[in-house]
Amino acid sequence: VTKESQGYSVVFPDLPGCFPHGKTFVEANDNAKEALALHLYGMIKDEEPVPGPSVPNFVLKKNQAILIVDVIIAQFLRKYLTQSVKKSLSIPKWLDELAQENNINYSQSLQLALMEQLGVDQGIFRKTSMIMERGKVENMSNYPYEHDKGSLVYKKEQYSFRYRGVPAADIEIINVPGENSSYSFSLEKNKSFWPDLEDQYFDNLYAGSDCLKNLGFTQAFYETSQAALQTAISAIETILHKSAIANDKLHSNN
DSSP, rough: OEEEEEEEOOOOSSTOOOOESSSHHHHHHHHHHHHHHHHHHHHHHTTTOOOOOOOOOOOTTTTBBOOOOOOOOHHHHHHTTSSSOOOOOOHHHHHHHHHHTOOOOOHHHHHHHHHHTOOTTTTTTOGGGEEETTTTEETTTTTTTOTTOOOOOOEEEEEEEEEEEEEEEEEEEEEEETOOOEEEEEEEEOOOOOSOOOOGGGGGGGTOOOHHHHOOOOOOBSHHHHHHHHHHHHHHHHHHOOOOOHHHHHHHHH
């Protein structure tokens, strides 16, 4: 990573063309993870060989440092490939009026039509878990529609968590039959009970993320959904225990 006049730039010596940048060091680090995951995904998808790490043979300048960037591609793609994108389209006016009269959901109708046109099973979600096998990336050349083990469906379980009676978080468990379970959660932005928590804890946190690794929760996948749920609860409690204000207020209410 190189400190420049307008921010920080990152170079991966083994990946030509991958040059993330950020105004701050934290932003550069986050952008480097995203760029690394997308670059490797593109290489795997295009069936290009992924180079192994080389031995550094360069001398660092005063404004440079070695930045270790780690990323779990499967988890990143779960978030990246399942996000919605906006598309503009044109249809005849009479069709638009007829659709509105019948309360047609345009987004849903377009998705169903595209899946039918592409021959995608409508009962199958965008299967982020089909590239997960105990945290290792498998063949992704035809992701997300083909997999050497066949089509998979994953189940979502959603839970609401209360911390000593106060609504604290929404938890989501993803379970793939015959494979692994994982979790993610988002904390309630309760300014009354935990205003002193850092902003990073209010992002959508997922198993294996750097934020949770720093708290000692390093595992990304679990054999059962119950184990994933229990770990999510423990992680939430650990974060909220960091808030002295929350604990003082909640103890005084008990």
